[in-house]
Amino acid sequence: MLQCVVQEHPKLWDEILGQAEFAYNSMTNRSTGRSPFSIVYTKNPNHTVDLAVLPKCNSKPAAEFTAQFSTMLEEVRAKLLDSNAKYKENADKTKKERSFKPGDLVMIRVKRERFPPGTYSKLSRRKIGPYAVLKQINPNAYVVDLPKHYNTSSTFNIDDLAAYHPPDGAGTSLSSSDSDSPVDGGE
Template sequence: MIAQFVDDHQNTWDELLPEMTLAINSSVSETTGFSPAFLLQGREARLPGALYDEVTPGTGSTPETATSKATRLKEVFAIVRNNIQRASQEQGRHYNLRRRLWRPAIGSLVLLRQHHLSNAVEGFAAKLAPKFDGPYRVKSFPSPNIAKLQHRESRKHKTANINDLREFHDHESEEPTDLLENADIDEESNETSTRRPNHGTAESAKPGTPDKRQHRQKRARWRNTAENASAANRATTN
């Protein structure tokens, strides 16, 4: 909200705090259904432009007794509690739509989120810095949401919240086995069909036929594709 008013004059933001405080306190909250000023004082705040306006809420009316005011505020607070509970459930539902439940296991490798601060003197911009550091190995869980980590290379220990962790994928050690497995399955099925005699014709497939040579050539092409994919992954990682 402050950024909408300071524009290029960022050294005068503190001069706007009184007006912004009044705006926030007199605005109806979407969660509670009431303004903060009404929940705190039992009446709406008088705005500067309506101090002498008779239609301003709370002016020109008979003073309310303390007992009736306390009874009315109890009813208001009961409504506010229901509104807060309903808003919390709705906000939690929207938040969980984008959240993936994940918890690292002891011994697994993870990345740790970094919370950088920009430094104009050193020419360091937090937005351009790496967002994660690691990999770290999970050593233990002192509490349900806290994990003790150890860097895989430097062996330094750190303690972090699991919300700051992300699963680490070691692309260098992973082999593109999916292509090779598909090639082996394809070759096995083709060789089986080649060795199976065809009772409908007088000839049956024999070892060393051109079909088998084609299968070998096809498997070689699959392996070349897998090696090229692995080399590309290593080059991207480096």
């Protein structure tokens, strides 16, 4: 958004930041159906055009204001719940249930934050393995027979594991001597 606002004058970004923030907070959010200003301050802010004609001031009892504000918050809450349900429904359409049994071979997706500084390279392989699954901690966490030279925990989230399929279709088995990882998760 800031890039669109500054256009040919990128060095003026700090002068335009306030305008960009105001514009963002004034825009209606797709999930809530309201702008951040209207949620926090109960109304949209006055723009320059609004200030040219002063709005009529009607005094309303505090109870009516509180009821309107509570109703608005309930509407926002309901819209957020609807949006979250739609997002979950769309995400669940592509989600596949996966699970591994002890002894299954898996490839591990490598993430930089799991390794000590200086040991991870951008050009390194993205997946390492195959390694055997030692045990399932819960539906999302597995202990893998990871060699100690990786110097990281051997417990992985299921999102970081992929079933290993040998390239030639032949069966593959690893002995426990290929790895020296403890069964308890290496924590």
